[in-house]
Amino acid sequence: MAKLKVGLCGLGYWGKNLFRALSGNPDIQLVAVADARADIRDGLAVSHPHIIPYSDATDLIADPEIEAVVLATPVAFHYAQAKAALDRGKHVMVEKPMCTTSAEADDLVARADLYGLTLMADHTFLFHPAVLKLGELVRSGELGKVSYFDSQRINLGLFQPDVNVLWDLAPHDLSIIDYLFGGEPVHIEASGYCHVNPGFPDIAYLTFHYSTSMVAHLNLSWMSPVKVRHIAVGGSDKMVVWDDLNREEPLKIYDSGITTHPRQDREIILPSYRIGSVTSPRLSGGEPLVAVVEHFRQVIVGKTKARTDGRLGRRIVRTLERAQAALDLSLRQAQSSMPAVSSPSAAAA
Amino acid sequence: MAKLKVGLCGLGYWGKNLFRALSGNPDIQLVAVADARADIRDGLAVSHPHIIPYSDATDLIADPEIEAVVLATPVAFHYAQAKAALDRGKHVMVEKPMCTTSAEADDLVARADLYGLTLMADHTFLFHPAVLKLGELVRSGELGKVSYFDSQRINLGLFQPDVNVLWDLAPHDLSIIDYLFGGEPVHIEASGYCHVNPGFPDIAYLTFHYSTSMVAHLNLSWMSPVKVRHIAVGGSDKMVVWDDLNREEPLKIYDSGITTHPRQDREIILPSYRIGSVTSPRLSGGEPLVAVVEHFRQVIVGKTKARTDGRLGRRIVRTLERAQAALDLSLRQAQSSMPAVSSPSAAAA
Amino acid sequence: MAKLKVGLCGLGYWGKNLFRALSGNPDIQLVAVADARADIRDGLAVSHPHIIPYSDATDLIADPEIEAVVLATPVAFHYAQAKAALDRGKHVMVEKPMCTTSAEADDLVARADLYGLTLMADHTFLFHPAVLKLGELVRSGELGKVSYFDSQRINLGLFQPDVNVLWDLAPHDLSIIDYLFGGEPVHIEASGYCHVNPGFPDIAYLTFHYSTSMVAHLNLSWMSPVKVRHIAVGGSDKMVVWDDLNREEPLKIYDSGITTHPRQDREIILPSYRIGSVTSPRLSGGEPLVAVVEHFRQVIVGKTKARTDGRLGRRIVRTLERAQAALDLSLRQAQSSMPAVSSPSAAAA
Amino acid sequence: MAKLKVGLCGLGYWGKNLFRALSGNPDIQLVAVADARADIRDGLAVSHPHIIPYSDATDLIADPEIEAVVLATPVAFHYAQAKAALDRGKHVMVEKPMCTTSAEADDLVARADLYGLTLMADHTFLFHPAVLKLGELVRSGELGKVSYFDSQRINLGLFQPDVNVLWDLAPHDLSIIDYLFGGEPVHIEASGYCHVNPGFPDIAYLTFHYSTSMVAHLNLSWMSPVKVRHIAVGGSDKMVVWDDLNREEPLKIYDSGITTHPRQDREIILPSYRIGSVTSPRLSGGEPLVAVVEHFRQVIVGKTKARTDGRLGRRIVRTLERAQAALDLSLRQAQSSMPAVSSPSAAAA
Structure with a gap:
């Protein structure tokens, strides 16, 4: 079987990881890489002389030898580059978020459908052993009826000009919620704060209401030097907590639940809490990004259906x-409620 | 010096703790207790024959021997009982929240002022060693400019008919914020969910905006069998995390901060993160409730000014x-966005 | 049914706990208490006027009304007091260690047998929910073949004149090992150090060899300001770790084991490790000391057989x-290997 | 400046790490590698065509181009290979333990001295940021008088034929003790157990007595599927705990100590414990192995004195x-105390 010929656009933080995963896949040939920075390309020419270093993603996309393009460029470029690649008959995997508007997402999905090409969004978390285990727990009914999804995702921010904390961090949680429960929220509430750059939130709090009785809350921040990646999913029978920074026991299943027994003689329902044992299952499986890259290949060669297809990418963009x-x-309401500060010039007047 | 003669109304969960603290104070004489439940009073008659057991708080409040009344009754009764006690010339300490409306709070504060009596709200956390230490850190400027206060307070709910999760749990955080930073929020946003009782939230997410550039977020829940009491306060120089369930190292001070250096040549400001050592100070000090009771006594006898006076109680009620x-x-907006469910009767029609 | 009439000798640290447990038992009447300190007796006369305060344990033991005696006196007094009580026809429970020599223990066991009286050693840990759970795990075979028992017991020392770190801390582990596995060690090795008082070890390391292929190691210390209470029990199928200071998950069962498959072609056997999930069972059960006291009563009235009888007490003393x-x-060998320090006077000579 | 020409013998678990560190050093040229396994050499020929793949370490050592040899071969080969390399005029770094007897160590040290060559033992831990910090704390006197060093080192065992648990794990602790305190133990006690291979301990407990009043205890095991790497160093003023598996706060300094005040009127000295804050310093510094390799180079080119020279290697081997x-x-004493087991044939007789 011939190797899949792939081109990679962008060698930033995540692009480097993709480079490693693509290079390491025995059934993929990484033909070319595009990056605007000359020093990056020069280094590559020495260490990997057989890979073509393009300075412009457009040229890579135009390279007729390349069958599939992986985009790890800034979000603002995703749409134009993905469209160009699809129009050239190439399969595309786009770093998350897939693009910046749902109109763009509609267009990409429509083109991929029209051409019969693979369009994938790289939501790597859906290949993470902990998320796969969460999926099992939800689908098997082991958790019972899920009432809340609660995430704290507190990272040091990269502060790219085109991505605020919402677009940077929420895609992780939204893709996990989509994978676990399906459906899009029926109502969204948000608040946040812009500490560093005006009009550019670095803290965001989000509440998503679903048509089931589940509520999801996201606490996203770039403002803490201490990293937190903590997700709790609460069901009527069990509760799961995933602490992604706990190496020893990242996932804990609490065999504890809440049940409600309405009684006629009481004004309100008093729930009863059951507290049981805690289990930390052993998670198996390799590096998620390696799995993503192999999945992309298998989808293209027709061996499987995409777990993170363009439609998933679109649902996430739509929700964002x-x-x-x-x-x-x-932000506007909060701003308008702030006490007016008289400007120096006004004071001088 | 004569002992202060105190009466206690209510021997529920918190009332029992107050009973212990009042009985243990060498300068206080617990003269009487009121509780509607006969078995509670009968038990008391055996173990503490010298304490008068009233079945009705009204009678206790009317007892001329009593100089000061402590109210640990359901919130709905606070206002009427506190007013009656003040009108009878007695000092009053009211369990938090002090009452149910700011109009009630205004009235109580005005009466206490008029009569020259002590009115205190029992915000016990302001006597907790960890909160006192947080106060030192904020006031000394050690944290730098504080940008956020983030609290998760997840308890098993008592589901009393007159207190939802907001009124049950938020008073803790609001009193701590008031103690640390002063001021009332200029803008408040909230979302939540009613899983158990319709119209009665058991999960609430709150965002408070202050006139300083601080934002406070509260994640309050009764829906988790796993308890969490976690507060993070982030400043430009240091960050503090208080985990009230960590016996060994409840308070951790991260010598880590975020600084911003605007540059003309960049579209956005890139902050720099500094990551340093972590210190867990030894907290000293006795049981907060014992301190509250002694503080109440000292305020009454004129030795000190109340740290949790009626005005603090009023600020908390106003914010609630x-x-x-x-x-x-x-809740109304979320409800109206939910897909309509045809009722059985409608379907039958 | 008449209440059991009990006398308690010693109101030190542990004696106070026993006082509370004895007073709280509805089927026991605490008739008298003996303590040499007048202020302790005076306080008792005020708070518990119906309890006779003896200044001398001998008088309490001689009190004909008392049916059973609990000894929480210094270890050096245990033997004489227990013997006197048995000779007076009274049941006895002795704080651990039961006495100071195996000859004393033989004598006490023989007297209790002769008189048909109950002799119990207060090894409270055998009533601890975690130890009961450990017992289930060992007896059900769930752990497989147990190869080691490893304990770290690091406490702040009380430094009583008659108990070194071995006699203070090892009884806990020895009673747990006895409960879990039975049998006495066939070989004992020890080392230690005397930092504070010469000839009086404050650190001790012990290795116990059993006739099964189990080895037990105890790391005992009074020299650390940080407390540790950590026991690991390793079997071929599972391993259990008990951290007595972990409130949330004190017991963790690792579904992990080691298996050995001898092969002819290899010089040595290579074991294979299996790493599985971790479970923290919910431990139920009340306060161990309350259970001990009730157990003592039930043994006396003939309802059950003693779990911690005089023979257990004797096995522990024998091993100590x-x-x-x-x-x-x-200690002698280590001492003799130290470089000789010439005394100043010798040097002057 | 010309690059240092190095040859590496052995591409096992640790050899691969050394390969990476040697390849990554800009001032070192990794000229040749020796490994007996053909597949390893074949793979190397493809990925690193410029490195000579020897099948026999003897040939590599004989290669005149090579200036320095790094030995990551099984311990049994260390002495002969190091001797051969020194005799050929090459500098040598030997994986720990440096050799199997102190006679071998004496010989290697003497040869290196005679030839004026660098002989280094690869005790990587002495380049670990946590050990460097421990060294600062000990040397600055911050800990006060150190009374104990307590290590638990519980790893999954590799069970090589020529290294038991003592020789596998104790070199880590012994090198750390040597670095922190200097000196060799005046008295050594040991016990252990052979669960898997007769006569080949897989658990060992060691007590080292030093001429200062410090005692060191090592709890070494291959029998646990749960890994532990925990060292506590206790001084009169402070105590340090290093948990090498704790990513967030590996080193904790307890500002807590024990002081003793002899009094004439007491039979024994009662120490007083002081419990203070806990600090987790930020550890800086890169990967220890990278530092080791660069240190080896700098020692050879005369820029610095070896931190882990042959004499250190010899001290460790001597203590082992x-x-x-x-x-x-x-082991002999424990064996002889075991009850005799009659063989089946004997029983049949």
């Missing part, structure tokens, strides 16, 4: 777009 | 009232 | 005696 | 040899 609108509204 | 309004609005 | 001999030998 | 003698004695 709505969340951004809610956040914008909240 | 505004947060409830925001929460009500959010 | 042998361990002390090994420790003495080691 | 003595510890092994103590362990052998203990």
